Amino acid sequence: MEIYTSAACLVTVLCSFATSSAKEICHHDRGSHSNAGFNGQMKGSHHLHWCGNVSYNISGSSCCNGTITLGLSQLVADCCGSVAYNPLNEICCGRILTRSSTYAKCCGKDVYLTTTHLCCGKNNIFQRKENHSCCGKETYDMTTHCCCTNPTLEVKSKHETCCSKATDSRKKTESQQGSPPTRTLPILSDLNCGSETYNPHEQICCSGNLYKASALTKCCGEDAYTLSDDDVLCCNGILHRNVPEQSECVGGVIYTPANTTCQMSNRPRLGEHCCGGQTINPRTHICCNGHSHNKMNGNFCCGSEVYDHHNQFLRCCSGHLYNLTHLRGNAECCGSLLLKYSHHICCSSSTNSIMYDTKGNHHCCGHYYYNTSLWSCCAEHLKPTPKPNSSPAEYRLKPLTDLIPEMCNKTVFFGKVESVALENDLRHVVLKVVWQVNMKSENFIKDPWLHVSLDHCSSPATDNGMTYLWEENHNGKYKLLSHPVDLTSDIYMLYSVCYQKKG
Incomplete structure (x- = not known):
């Protein structure tokens, strides 16, 4: 055959x-991403996000308080003031520090381990002892003392009158709140959004901006919306408001019930096919994300461009077309970026491909790049239990x-x-x-x-x-x-x- x-x-x-x-979509390419690469000459224009008045690419850069940090994707970064950092391997306590343990947490500008110490007040660190807890800026033995409000927090002997009130108040609070949720990764207790810390059960962080959280609240780039909103649409990380009901995002373009026929008020003639705002003859032309191209220039789409896959100087990376004419050596795709230099590594999962600067004692776990002395990886899942003899994945999909x-x-x-x-x-x-x-x-x-x-x-x-x-x-x-x-x-x-x- x-x-x-x-x-x-x-x-x-x-x-x-x-x-x-x-x-x-049998004869069309898959939807493109809205990220551009660092290296190579890119053909065509692609949407970029804005950091102040400067455009940037969230696949390879981050925006913190109007400042761009290159080389670290916003998809895996948090902000420490105006600088982005990798929260898997670093911690922000007023400044960026190397994380010594997955149980490390900030106490003011210092770092402590939640397994061995307590942080009382804003910046007082104490050795953790059995049956001891915080009361304001100091610790106390819960078997012999209590924490009273008179009106400030004070440690008092258990025979004091205020102790019974303090105990009743504590029990009532615990019964209302229930047991604290179990955290698979202790790092969740140290979440930052921009320069602020937040409780992920109450707020949601969307690219450095905080919003009130709910089960229906979702991020769309830097904005938030709820699934019950019928006049908004998230399209490639851009939140569009006041859109007609039943609108759809297709290939980065919003189609509404009124403009599904080529975005034109008049229906096209019989036999004509839609391609963006025009009609095409599919025997001679190909439609790539609403852009018409002659098939003589190629018959495969790369985002909005068309290319000939026999051309060894063209490389399509997740909807972004690169011209390799001016590049030396081999180059491979990392999501929508072009990975070329030996000091970069690509970590990818089925949802994201992220480029990182290579570091010693670090390995990929899905699209995360982790320090093997802090974490272990099993089937692309991170665990805060480093295993010295574990074998990381030798290849990526x-x-x-x-x-x-x-x-x-x-x-x-x-x-x-x-x-x-x-x-x-x-x-x-x-x-x-x-x-x-x-x-x-x-x-x-x-x-x-x-x-x-x-x-x-x-x-x-x-x-x-x-x-x-x-x-x-x-x-x-x-x-x-x-x-x-x-x-x-x-x-x-x-x-x-x-x-x-x-x-």
């Missing part, structure tokens, strides 16, 4: 089973488009995660084989159900119901290669590129 025919059949079959909304054309020379397959079970240190995965790819001989795997065993902690996390690209090694073991794939655009692109490469 010719590969070209198989590729066409694959798309036809997949689209036939897709919903009506999925069918509409990539979007399928970043693996092309490397995959054209390998035998790989698309497998859907049906169920997962944990046994000792192994994660056993049952896969439903969706499609096998082999440019030499293309056949279905005889048994569509495949049982795969992975080292649990050192392997990236997988989600039930998601389809990934897998590779079988020579020793009969399987390796997870990609982030979850799109069963229409991603697989179609892999077949198209590999077939044309073979030709």
Whole structure:
């Protein structure tokens, strides 16, 4: 069977089973991100966020009190005054300090460990003792004394009259509040938003701005909104207000019921296809996020641009097209950024890809970059229990488009995660084989159900119901290669590129 025919059949079959909304994207690229890169020459313009009067890219920079910090994404940073820092490995106590423990917390401008000390008042640190608690700026033994308000906080002997009132008041407060919530990561007790500390149960921090929290409150860039608001729409990190009901964000563009037909008041003529505010002939042109391009310039979209995947000087990184003509050496994608220099590392998960400056004794855990003396990582989940002999993940997952054309020379397959079970240190995965790819001989795997065993902690996390690209090694073991794939655009692109490469 010719590969070209198989590729066409694959798309036809997949689209036939897709919903009506999925069918509409069978021949379009996936939505682009609104972040630009540091390196390389970028083709086209992309939306940037603003820090004061200066634009910046939240994938590789942070904004704190109107000041931009380069090299640290706002997606993983907190602010210490006007400087951004990584709260996983650092702590802000009036100044940025290296975190010595996951249990480190600020007491004024000093750091203390919540496991060994108490912070009373604003800046008084005491050795933690059994049955001792704070009363204002000092500690007291709760078995022999109490903390009274007369009108200031004072330590009194238990036979004092005020002690019974203080005890009743404390019990009433505890019964109303209940037990304090268990925190998986102690760092949550030290949350900062800009230059302010806040309680995440009462407030929500949106890029340095505090808002009142509720179960329906969500962030949209620097703004907050509630899911019950029917006149707002969050589109690529930008909050739009006073939009008509039932409006949708598609590819960074807001479509309302009145302008779904090419954003024009008049319906297009029969046979014409919409592309932004104009119509196109899909036989000669391609539509990329509302922008029309001649197919002679390429037949794959990268954000709003079109490109020829055979051009080795062009690289598409999550919807951003880079020209590599003026760059020397190899460059790879890190989300929407271009990772080129050896002193940078890319940490990625299925939700984010973040670029960091490389540091000793640091490793990736999903899209976080952590100090191994403070944290441990298991299946892309951080835990405040460092394990000296733990084996961090030796590789990171990539979007399928970043693996092309490397995959054209390998035998790989698309497998859907049906169920997962944990046994000792192994994660056993049952896969439903969706499609096998082999440019030499293309056949279905005889048994569509495949049982795969992975080292649990050192392997990236997988989600039930998601389809990934897998590779079988020579020793009969399987390796997870990609982030979850799109069963229409991603697989179609892999077949198209590999077939044309073979030709």
